[in-house]
Amino acid sequence: MISRVAAIVVAVAGLAIATYLTIVHYAGGEPVCAIAHGCATVQKSSYAEFAGVPVALLGLLGYVAILGSLLKDTETTRSITALLALCGLAFSAWLTYVEIWELEAICIWCVGSAICMALLAALATTRLLRAPAH
């Protein structure tokens, strides 16, 4: 129960970040970028879109799907959350690799989203394994 509430909180945080980045992407502006100053480089790079779809939008859809899977607490929904979060984490890891090694620019918003995804993957996995058997 606690891990479900925690997962919802983290997913909402990730959703907020992804929403902000999606809005910035479509408005054509530049994200406010503190600490590390690579947001525009990242957002304007060829990696900002994935097969024509902005990665920010993909993230947004991912978080929405995860939130959707958290609405009910059954074996199936717990499995779906884990699947989505692990795939999300893989995608985030790939994007972080691209930021560091290909673009050599770090977007603090993207790092924030990657941390949210990592937390979600950990929460979803333990939640699935620890749920009472039936």
Added chain:
Amino acid sequence: MTKRELREQARAHRLALEAAEAARTTRRRRFSILGAALAAAIAVIVVAALVSTNSNSDAAPSGDLVRSTVVDGVPERNGVLGDPNAPVTVTEYVDLQCPVCAEASKTALPALINDYVKTGKVKLELRTMHFLGPDSVKSARVAAGAQQQNKLWSFVETFYANQGTENSGYATDEFLRDVATTAGVDADAALDYADTDASEQALTKANQAAQAIGADSTPTFTITQDGQEKVLLVGAGDVSAELEKAL
């Protein structure tokens, strides 16, 4: 132990075995679900690597610089481009390193200048923010130096025409000197001014103005009519269309 007790004990034992078996099955099923999820996650990475094409090149400008002609023939006085008595002011909040600002200067600015500034309807002002990195600060200071020579806009537009990859370190003194010279600015004077406290004040003023209007991303275009400044457009959209609506 009675027969009944023995039966119950056997039953309890059987139930416990069944429960343990069920737990094992559940656990196995969950691990195979996680295994499938991991496989899917690896597939995601492989697909991502295959789909993404690396077209990111370190576009550091080299060789002769391009001079922007977008503000040619428009008078500038103290950073104000166009007729100082124009009834409406459009202010652009920029960061010189911001790629979207460079895009806006190519796509939106020419029409704005031709249709509104040259006709005396609108005058343009510029606030150089500098939140993207140290190169932005130095560039903004040199821009303040260009403003002293009434060449702020020429400098900024020529900078955009030769902009490199953000924070790649391209905005060296030499680059800024070349941009200034190409834009018709006295480079020595502009760079000297960049080292003064007065240029720092220009940056502080730009920041305060941006904060006051709530411009937290660049470019932000604002419109000032009858002493009231309000945000017109954020990003490299159609400024002229927004302006037409606001007038």
